[in-house]
Amino acid sequence: MAIDAMKATSQHEFHPDAERLNAFAELALGQSERNEALEHLAVCGRCRQVVALAREAAEAEVAAEGAAPASRSPVIQASAWWKQWRVVWVPTAVVAAFAVASVSIYLRQVEQRETTIRMAKLAPNRGTGPASVPPPSEQAKAEPPASPAPAPAAAKSPKARNSGAIPVERQRPYQEPLIDRLQPLPPPPQPAAPVSLAPGLAGEGFLRGGAPAIYQSSASAQWRPEKKEQDREKQQAENGVLHGSLFGPKAAPPATPRGAISIPPAATESVVVTTAAPELETQTAESAGFGALESASASRPIAARMASMIRLPGGQNAVSTTSSGKILLAIDQAGALYISQDQGGTWDRVIQQWTGRAVLVRRQPMPPTAAAPLPEAELEAKPASGTSEVSPSATIFEIVNDKNQVWWSNDGRIWTPK
Amino acid sequence: MAPTESAANAMSAGIDARPGAMNRILVEELWRACEASSWGLSDDEFEQILVDLATAQNFGLAEGVVATLHQQAAFFHGLCLADMVLARGCASGNERAWEHFVGKYRQPLIRAAVAITGSETLGRDLADQLYAELYGLTERDGARRCPLLSYRGRGSLMGWLRTTLAQRHVDHYRRTRREEPLEEVDAPADDPAPQTTAHELSLLELAVKEAVAKQPAEERYLLATYYLDGQTLKQIAQALGVHEATVSRKLQRATGAIRKLVLKNLERGGLDRRAAQDALGADPRDLDVNLKKLLQNSQTEAFQEQAAR
Incomplete structure (x- = not known):
């Protein structure tokens, strides 16, 4: 029975005509005629193929009609294209310009921040000690710099006056004449256990960006940065004023090492002195300088290693160096003092005018008594309180012998007991 | 006015609204709506066509059922009468109808044939062949036979043309395929599995x-x-x-x-x-x-x- 039924449907003699197949495809048949068509299509591959091909042709026709509007005349197309985009050009250009400006500003800020952070990281390793910078009160009384580069413009800044800080020319490219002749710096060692902690060193200090390590004393002061201070320093550095001081005043707590040597500021650079200083870790010249020099251990401060890399005319390495402007002083292992006025190019031995063996040379701000009176104009321009400009010329050099006796000199050649 | 509305108006007016009878107003409305006069069809000829359609399909109703005027109007409204009168005008040899047909369907016919055959050459040949057939070049029993006469307005005329092209192509393909040796012969079935007798x-x-x-x-x-x-x-x-x-x-x-x-x-x-x-x-x-x-x-x-x- 089933076979007969299948044969009855498969052995059809007539196919639906084109109109009925088309009406089936266009859903235009009544229900009864549709069932009949389905009955036939279920067993007739030929008619199924016809319906499928006709539908494909219809879809191709629809696609061709859809593509027809796109093939308008080129003039119309160009006009339409321009009309469509004309409205978009202006905001697009504005957005693009804003994006470019934003990226440029951001990159500049990032670069400044990285530079500041890098300088801040290097400076403590190269630094000497908190005793190198006098408190602001002393600096305020200091003599005007002999050098004509006291940065008066910065001192006139009302913001600097209000904040009690001296603006810094931080972005000035740093000149390292000797560093090129030296071997590359080894990576800074991990801070060793601090010899002493100076929690009360909240005195003023200064930071010179990029002071050459070879100019530093072998005695080092390692700044143990605190997170809070670092963040604040970054923020302030972005604003052009650096508040974090790295080196405390000489008259700060008893833990202040005597042998700490300051970083000589460049001739045209000014530094910021603030009342908020981070805690410092300091090392004495003996512990950090000589001990490190003799043992040549890997943990000695980088400043000492930098000093040891200077070969003096006597054939020995320097154990202690300091500088001011272009004047560079160095003491060798035998206690002989050498002076260079061309940033280490040539060295002259200084006649010994002190007793004992010199073990440390450092730079100190010039005592008030030795300072020349400030011109009236500069006195007026000076900040009223808490701030002062530290000029390289307003410093003196000091030598400490092995008996902790101190001699000072203005030019590094003539020394007077202190 | 739509044919359905006309039929409704006719019914409301009570004009010749007897079941099974062609309403004259309905016919005239349909005649004007599909512009049958443009293709040389008189209202009488048009009415005769409608009567033939209605008789062949009984207004889309089952056999023996008498269609009311409303059902008649609905039945005719479901047809593509405009296409149908154009096809009849072409079949009768009306020049204007042919011009209109050629201008409207010639290129779509070629595109459809190309789409169906998948070949530009075969498609154009197929379209030309059907076009000649539609023009009535073939004769049967001494009379010109136009396939357009078989179009009765169910579905669009373009769809009918596409389906006719597809029929011609499929028939031609299946006929010629039988004359060719089979390239793909089903592989003989493997020996029945032992467990399946x-x-x-x-x-x-x-x-x-x-x-x-x-x-x-x-x-x-x-x-x-x-x-x-x-x-x-x-x-x-x-x-x-x-x-x-x-x-x-x-x-x-x-x-x-x-x-x-x-x-x-x-x-x-x-x-x-x-x-x-x-x-x-x-x-x-x-x-x-x-x-x-x-x-x-x-x-x-x-x-x-x-x-x-």
């Missing part, structure tokens, strides 16, 4: 045929188009005017039902449940070949257009 195979074949035959027409159409013709669910759904998910669901339901019926038929043929299950694991190529023969045994030689009879 010839008796079981014959039972299985019989059971499959019975199960397929018992399926409704739509399910069998789905099975054939999906499994034999290889059409996608989307294509089938477009042909049936339903969603793809509906087609998928119906296919799943149909295969499940066929499997149950096959098992039932096998058990009825004398196999136990386990043997019936084993028989379903027979080599499907045997069943595929038989099913193709079953469903694709269309006789293209015997194809005759119903309208041409």
Whole structure:
């Protein structure tokens, strides 16, 4: 029975005509005629193929009609294209310009921040000690710099006056004449256990960006940065004023090492002195300088290693160096003092005018008594309180012998007991 | 005014609204609506065409049912009368009708033929051949026979042309294919599996045929188009005017039902449940070949257009 039924449907003699197949495809048949068509299509591959091909042709026709509007005349197309985009050009250009400006500003800020952070990281390793910078009160009384580069413009800044800080020319490219002749710096060692902690060193200090390590004393002061201070320093550095001081005043707590040597500021650079200083870790010249020099251990401060890399005319390495402007002083292992006025190019031995063996040379701000009176104009321009400009010329050099006796000199050649 | 509204107006006016009778107002409204006069058809000729259509299909109603005026209007409203009168004008040789036909359908006809054949050359040949046929170059019994006469307005004229092209192409392909040696010969079936005997195979074949035959027409159409013709669910759904998910669901339901019926038929043929299950694991190529023969045994030689009879 089933076979007969299948044969009855498969052995059809007539196919639906084109109109009925088309009406089936266009859903235009009544229900009864549709069932009949389905009955036939279920067993007739030929008619199924016809319906499928006709539908494909219809879809191709629809696609061709859809593509027809796109093939308008080129003039119309160009006009339409321009009309469509004309409205978009202006905001697009504005957005693009804003994006470019934003990226440029951001990159500049990032670069400044990285530079500041890098300088801040290097400076403590190269630094000497908190005793190198006098408190602001002393600096305020200091003599005007002999050098004509006291940065008066910065001192006139009302913001600097209000904040009690001296603006810094931080972005000035740093000149390292000797560093090129030296071997590359080894990576800074991990801070060793601090010899002493100076929690009360909240005195003023200064930071010179990029002071050459070879100019530093072998005695080092390692700044143990605190997170809070670092963040604040970054923020302030972005604003052009650096508040974090790295080196405390000489008259700060008893833990202040005597042998700490300051970083000589460049001739045209000014530094910021603030009342908020981070805690410092300091090392004495003996512990950090000589001990490190003799043992040549890997943990000695980088400043000492930098000093040891200077070969003096006597054939020995320097154990202690300091500088001011272009004047560079160095003491060798035998206690002989050498002076260079061309940033280490040539060295002259200084006649010994002190007793004992010199073990440390450092730079100190010039005592008030030795300072020349400030011109009236500069006195007026000076900040009223808490701030002062530290000029390289307003410093003196000091030598400490092995008996902790101190001699000072203005030019590094003539020394007077202190 | 739409024909339906006219019919409604005619009914409300009570003008010749007898069931089964052609309302004159309705005819005139339809005649004007489809611009039959533009193709040289008088209102009498137009009315005669409508009467023929209505008589052939009884207004789309079952035999013996008398159509009311409203049903008549609905029936004519469902037809593409504008296309129909154009086709009749062309078939009668009206020049204006031909000009209009050529301007409107010549290029679409070629594009459809190219799409159907997949070849520019074959497509143009096919379109030219049909165009000549439509123009009435062929004669039967000494009279010019135009295939457009078979168009009665069900579906669009363009769809009818496409379907006619597809018919010509499929018939030509199937006819010429038989004259060529088969390139792809089905590989002979492997020896029956030891566990499936010839008796079981014959039972299985019989059971499959019975199960397929018992399926409704739509399910069998789905099975054939999906499994034999290889059409996608989307294509089938477009042909049936339903969603793809509906087609998928119906296919799943149909295969499940066929499997149950096959098992039932096998058990009825004398196999136990386990043997019936084993028989379903027979080599499907045997069943595929038989099913193709079953469903694709269309006789293209015997194809005759119903309208041409």
